Amino acid sequence: MPEHTFTVNGESVTVDAPADLPLLWVLRDLLGIRGPKYGCGIDVCKACTSHLDGEAVNPCVVPVGEVAGREVTTIEGLADGDTLHPVQEAWLEQDVAQCGFCQPGQIMAAVALLRRTSEPTDADIDAIANVCRCGTYFRIREAIKAAAARM
């Protein structure tokens, strides 16, 4: 099988896998990085949202062959050592999570939004397509606004 070398959360990794294997499988099953969640596998639920070169992507539909030489960041790579990212801090303060399954993807989507738009409107936030079966959308909105205010 071909080898693919790329960066995950600041560390270079090389995996031996078919080029069309979804990155989510590589992260979770080959590298043991379980923050990105598997919900649908078809780019709908966004539970797997991570960053590729700083932009939000859904690794369930990104073949590992496409990430060679690129930078992948998952929720595990967001904090700076023991210092949480401002979005993570806001999430805790607003007590956003319920079951928690969708939350890594929600946070990664929120970080990507705040990189694009420092003062997101309600419409910007509502355009995040990540599904939350527990219905935490109101608190997500409050947390993103709180994080925006401190970034």
Ligand code: FES
């Ligand atoms: S697992 Fe649903 S979008 Fe990736």
Ligand code: FES
């Ligand atoms: S917190 Fe349960 S699915 Fe979102």
